[in-house]
Amino acid sequence: MGNIISLQQCGNHFNVTREYVRQVLVEYKIVTRHNPVKPAAPKPPKLTPETRLQKRKAQFWSQINITPNIDECWEWLNGCGEGGYGNFSIGELGIHAAHVAAFMFTHDTKPQHWVLHRCNNPRCCNPNHLYDGTPSDNALDRERARKASGKPLRRKPKPPPSNWSEIRKRYQNGESSTQLAQLYNVHQTTISRWLVKYAD
Numbered sequence: 001m002g003n004i005i006s007l008q009q010c011g012n013h014f015n016v017t018r019e020y021v022r023q024v025l026v027e028y029k030i031v032t033r034h035n036p037v038k039p040a041a042p043k044p045p046k047l048t049p050e051t052r053l054q055k056r057k058a059q060f061w062s063q064i065n066i067t068p069n070i071d072e073c074w075e076w077l078n079g080c081g082e083g084g085y086g087n088f089s090i091g092e093l094g095i096h097a098a099h100v101a102a103f104m105f106t107h108d109t110k111p112q113h114w115v116l117h118r119c120n121n122p123r124c125c126n127p128n129h130l131y132d133g134t135p136s137d138n139a140l141d142r143e144r145a146r147k148a149s150g151k152p153l154r155r156k157p158k159p160p161p162s163n164w165s166e167i168r169k170r171y172q173n174g175e176s177s178t179q180l181a182q183l184y185n186v187h188q189t190t191i192s193r194w195l196v197k198y199a200d
């Protein structure tokens, strides 16, 4: 190995500044200006879909208030979305509610229809309170819950107004829902709702 010369000496030798020599050395990665380059940390091994799901499963059950009594509701402890159902997603399976995830993690399969609650508690994730049911099962469940709670039956939907064919014709002939609302003394949103509801 030859003599090591300083940047200053090198600059003098080539009749350039010390700074110029440094820039060249940095550019060709012979020296690094500030921090030496650290070797990249080894990447964690990629999770297989199965391991990822196992991890998600553990995360899921840790957010449920699991009681020793199997008859009690096991409630979701975190945020809830529309309808009061727990927010929990398993993107790759297209699951976006906690009770559906509870069903999936218990039976290792997605439901054929809807995951319904026997207990009528949307927050509940107790697998013993959940079942795979059709929309008509859901309606029956709701009716059963209504009877049990003693609530009156919801009002039947209103029939269209007697002059509906006239209103619709005027709308089809170009009058706006606002104009018609004023004419028939109802709110504009009522006209819009009728237009959707009684479209046929």
Ligand SMILES: [Zn+2]
Pocket (backbone or CB within 6 Å): 072, 073, 074, 119, 120, 121, 124, 125, 126, 129
């Ligand atoms: Zn329950």
